[in-house]
Amino acid sequence: MSNDASKSRRTFLRGAALTLAIAPVAGVSFTGGRRALAEDRPKAEDDHAHDYVNDASDAADHELYEEGQLCENCVFWDGEVENGWGGCNHPDFLDVLVNAEGWCDAYAPAG
Numbered sequence: 001m002s003n004d005a006s007k008s009r010r011t012f013l014r015g016a017a018l019t020l021a022i023a024p025v026a027g028v029s030f031t032g033g034r035r036a037l038a039e040d041r042p043k044a045e046d047d048h049a050h051d052y053v054n055d056a057s058d059a060a061d062h063e064l065y066e067e068g069q070l071c072e073n074c075v076f077w078d079g080e081v082e083n084g085w086g087g088c089n090h091p092d093f094l095d096v097l098v099n100a101e102g103w104c105d106a107y108a109p110a111g
Ligand code: SF4
Pocket: 052, 070, 071, 072, 074, 075, 076, 077, 088, 089, 090, 093, 098, 102, 103, 104, 105, 106, 107, 108
């Protein structure tokens, strides 16, 4: 490999590493390129997908719901963005914010 090609490759790799390091701070996730910037995502409404509700207590009569299950302790929860609303890494919720106190039937416990 020539010196120019080697230098170009190093520059590219350095840029790619920097982009990946900055992305979480900028609110960008690399999930198939489908996710909008955090501040551009609307808040999910009830029934967005998977019987989602913004208040988990509204799912009390759902056959899959168990007390204590909340978006904020779900494996898909991606952290709060603002005022109790945050990202969800489930493919059907990538373009919306979900409520930390919400729930859907795709819930899976974190940890
Ligand atoms: S997958 Fe988890 S975090 Fe996402 S909406 Fe459903 S319960 Fe909430």
